[in-house]
Amino acid sequence: MTAAVGQWVAMMLPALHVASEEGGNGFTPPTIGDFFPPAILFEGTWFQIDRIWIIRIVTTIVLVTVFVLAARRAKLVPGRFQAAIEYLLEFVRRQIVYEILGKVEGQRFVPMITTIFFSILAFNITSIVPGLNLAGTSRVGLPLLLALWVMMAYWWAGIRKQGLGGYLKASLFPPVCKQMPLLALIITPIEAVQIFVVRPASLTIRLLANMIAGHIMLVLCFTATEFFLLHASGAFKALSALTLAGGIFVTLFELLVGFLQAYIFSLLAAAYIQMSLEEEH
């Protein structure tokens, strides 16, 4: 067990932080530059491939393979692998979609929310997989894409249910405006900014900032361990045990955060769709 943990840490260290080699004996804290690794292919073009992109491609292939395998070998009496996948699928369907949208309205949105949940989960988990070490969602593109998808979905849901005018009227002029027309001067601009900008922007920033913060905490713990163990003198070496324990704790915490962010993102996506399905809110 301890040997496995040691091996795992040894695998985590080099890939986590390349900059510490250049810094010599000094301690180099992680920077935002960690998320922009040097390009590997097609440098300078729109299709520049760097480490984050390779991580994203690998994760996509793994995710698709897992689900294709689960679907191909689906049996009436599920094995352990199939049961785990089914448990997660049922969790998304019941705890997120049906809980918020109800069974009748929710049926249509199950595939979309499921896709969002599993993509975010997979791309978040890569931040603690040794050898990958960077979350696919830790750069703005992927969270932004998913948030725009959610935005299109709740617009589409609202327009389909109430028509464009009806949807805009329901979301920009809440019922309170009928009693106090002057209040619309304040409420309508706020609601407009809300449905156009704030919702997708907050979805993006929440996911992105969580993954950036998580990676920085991980790097900080493991580089501090390396620094204390190899470059510090005397009694300071003992501190490395503390930072190592901190690193392992943060890794487990990242697992929790990765799951929680996937859950919150899909929950909010369902909640936004539900808000635009309501006639009066």
Place this chain on the structure above:
Amino acid sequence: MDAVTLAEISGNLNSIGYGLATLGPGIGLGILIGKTVEGMARQPEASGQLRSTMFIGVAFVEMLALLGFVAGFLFT
């Protein structure tokens, strides 16, 4: 040491800013989650709905702390 350098502080002001930015959401999360637990204890059968409502609220409160985090990187 003269009077001017006596109170000199070195380092990045952003870290203080982020520290301040976590205060409000911290208090907010405490109240929010505490109240939800209270509600669940009083009415265990409503806990499913309470939990998902709590997470939506948590997402909004947590957003403020994350904005502070992002601002710390943006305005260097």
